[in-house]
Amino acid sequence: MKTLLNIIWLVLAGFWLALGYVLAGIVCCILILTIPFGIASFRMASYALWPFGRTVVDKPTSGALAFIGNVVWFLVAGWWLALMHLVTGLLEAVTIIGIPLALANWKMVPISLAPLGKQIVRDEA
Numbered sequence: 001m002k003t004l005l006n007i008i009w010l011v012l013a014g015f016w017l018a019l020g021y022v023l024a025g026i027v028c029c030i031l032i033l034t035i036p037f038g039i040a041s042f043r044m045a046s047y048a049l050w051p052f053g054r055t056v057v058d059k060p061t062s063g064a065l066a067f068i069g070n071v072v073w074f075l076v077a078g079w080w081l082a083l084m085h086l087v088t089g090l091l092e093a094v095t096i097i098g099i100p101l102a103l104a105n106w107k108m109v110p111i112s113l114a115p116l117g118k119q120i121v122r123d124e125a
Contacts, residue, residue, distance in 0.1 A: 002053040009101055013088050014049045017105075020084050021045035024077040037073050040115040047111070047120050051104050054120050062117030070114035081112040 006014075025041030028034040047054060059066075070078075089105030092098035111118055 005052045005100060005104075006050050008097070009051060009104065010049060012098070013092060013101060013105065014051070017048040017084065017088065017108075018045040020081060021048055024081060028077065034072075034076065036069065036116070037076065040073070041077065043120065044108075044111060044115055048108065051108065053123050055123055056111045056118050056120055059117050059119045066117030069116040073115060074113055078113045078115075082109045085109050085112055 021041050021044045025038040025045065028038035028041055047056070085105045085108050089102040092105060093102035
Protein backbone atom coordinates (compact mmCIF):
# COMPACT_ATOMS: atom_id res chain seq x y z
CA MET A 1 0.00 0.00 0.00
CA LYS A 2 2.89 2.36 0.79
CA THR A 3 4.29 1.88 -2.69
CA LEU A 4 0.96 2.68 -4.32
CA LEU A 5 0.55 5.82 -2.20
CA ASN A 6 4.12 6.87 -3.01
CA ILE A 7 3.51 6.48 -6.75
CA ILE A 8 0.30 8.52 -6.59
CA TRP A 9 2.12 11.07 -4.42
CA LEU A 10 5.01 11.33 -6.87
CA VAL A 11 2.70 11.99 -9.81
CA LEU A 12 0.34 14.45 -8.10
CA ALA A 13 2.60 16.42 -5.77
CA GLY A 14 5.95 14.84 -4.93
CA PHE A 15 7.82 15.91 -8.04
CA TRP A 16 6.82 19.57 -7.68
CA LEU A 17 7.45 19.68 -3.96
CA ALA A 18 10.86 18.07 -4.37
CA LEU A 19 11.62 20.60 -7.08
CA GLY A 20 10.85 23.40 -4.59
CA TYR A 21 13.24 21.87 -2.06
CA VAL A 22 15.95 21.46 -4.72
CA LEU A 23 15.51 25.11 -5.73
CA ALA A 24 15.85 26.16 -2.07
CA GLY A 25 18.94 23.94 -1.77
CA ILE A 26 20.56 25.50 -4.83
CA VAL A 27 19.89 29.01 -3.53
CA CYS A 28 21.35 28.06 -0.14
CA CYS A 29 24.42 26.46 -1.72
CA ILE A 30 25.16 29.57 -3.77
CA LEU A 31 25.81 31.44 -0.54
CA ILE A 32 28.79 29.93 1.26
CA LEU A 33 27.45 30.32 4.80
CA THR A 34 24.17 28.55 4.06
CA ILE A 35 25.60 25.35 2.56
CA PRO A 36 24.39 23.26 5.57
CA PHE A 37 20.88 24.52 4.81
CA GLY A 38 21.29 23.44 1.20
CA ILE A 39 22.29 19.96 2.28
CA ALA A 40 19.25 19.78 4.59
CA SER A 41 17.06 20.96 1.73
CA PHE A 42 18.36 18.24 -0.59
CA ARG A 43 17.69 15.67 2.17
CA MET A 44 14.13 16.93 2.47
CA ALA A 45 13.72 16.78 -1.31
CA SER A 46 14.29 13.03 -1.18
CA TYR A 47 11.69 12.80 1.58
CA ALA A 48 9.24 14.87 -0.48
CA LEU A 49 9.64 12.46 -3.40
CA TRP A 50 8.86 9.28 -1.43
CA PRO A 51 7.33 10.07 2.01
CA PHE A 52 5.19 7.04 2.81
CA GLY A 53 7.04 4.46 4.88
CA ARG A 54 9.42 7.04 6.32
CA THR A 55 9.16 9.45 9.22
CA VAL A 56 11.12 12.35 10.71
CA VAL A 57 12.65 12.06 14.19
CA ASP A 58 14.82 14.33 16.31
CA LYS A 59 18.55 13.77 15.97
CA PRO A 60 19.88 13.10 19.49
CA THR A 61 23.16 14.93 18.88
CA SER A 62 21.64 18.25 17.80
CA GLY A 63 21.96 21.24 20.09
CA ALA A 64 21.85 25.02 20.21
CA LEU A 65 23.45 25.46 16.79
CA ALA A 66 20.59 23.51 15.20
CA PHE A 67 18.11 25.84 16.90
CA ILE A 68 19.92 28.95 15.67
CA GLY A 69 20.21 27.44 12.21
CA ASN A 70 16.48 26.68 12.17
CA VAL A 71 15.69 30.31 12.96
CA VAL A 72 17.83 31.41 10.00
CA TRP A 73 16.30 28.66 7.81
CA PHE A 74 12.79 29.84 8.69
CA LEU A 75 13.63 33.36 7.53
CA VAL A 76 15.40 32.27 4.34
CA ALA A 77 13.28 29.41 2.99
CA GLY A 78 11.20 27.64 5.61
CA TRP A 79 8.09 29.78 5.56
CA TRP A 80 7.51 29.55 1.80
CA LEU A 81 8.20 25.80 1.74
CA ALA A 82 5.67 25.34 4.56
CA LEU A 83 3.21 27.49 2.63
CA MET A 84 3.80 25.27 -0.41
CA HIS A 85 2.87 22.21 1.67
CA LEU A 86 -0.22 23.86 3.13
CA VAL A 87 -1.57 24.95 -0.27
CA THR A 88 -0.82 21.61 -1.91
CA GLY A 89 -2.47 19.79 0.99
CA LEU A 90 -5.59 21.93 0.68
CA LEU A 91 -5.81 21.19 -3.04
CA GLU A 92 -5.38 17.46 -2.46
CA ALA A 93 -7.96 17.35 0.35
CA VAL A 94 -10.71 18.23 -2.13
CA THR A 95 -10.99 14.59 -3.26
CA ILE A 96 -11.35 11.40 -1.23
CA ILE A 97 -8.28 9.86 -2.86
CA GLY A 98 -6.26 12.97 -2.07
CA ILE A 99 -6.97 12.98 1.69
CA PRO A 100 -4.04 10.67 2.62
CA LEU A 101 -1.81 12.79 0.39
CA ALA A 102 -3.01 15.98 2.09
CA LEU A 103 -2.25 14.48 5.50
CA ALA A 104 1.26 13.59 4.30
CA ASN A 105 1.71 17.15 3.07
CA TRP A 106 0.64 18.60 6.41
CA LYS A 107 2.95 16.12 8.16
CA MET A 108 5.86 17.74 6.28
CA VAL A 109 5.13 21.29 7.47
CA PRO A 110 7.15 21.03 10.72
CA ILE A 111 10.26 19.70 8.97
CA SER A 112 9.98 22.34 6.27
CA LEU A 113 9.99 25.00 8.99
CA ALA A 114 12.85 23.53 11.05
CA PRO A 115 14.90 20.84 9.26
CA LEU A 116 18.15 21.04 11.23
CA GLY A 117 18.44 18.57 14.09
CA LYS A 118 16.11 16.11 12.37
CA GLN A 119 16.71 12.87 10.51
CA ILE A 120 14.55 10.82 8.17
CA VAL A 121 14.17 7.15 9.11
CA ARG A 122 12.16 4.20 7.82
CA ASP A 123 8.96 3.30 9.66
CA GLU A 124 9.17 0.14 11.73
CA ALA A 125 5.73 -1.14 10.70
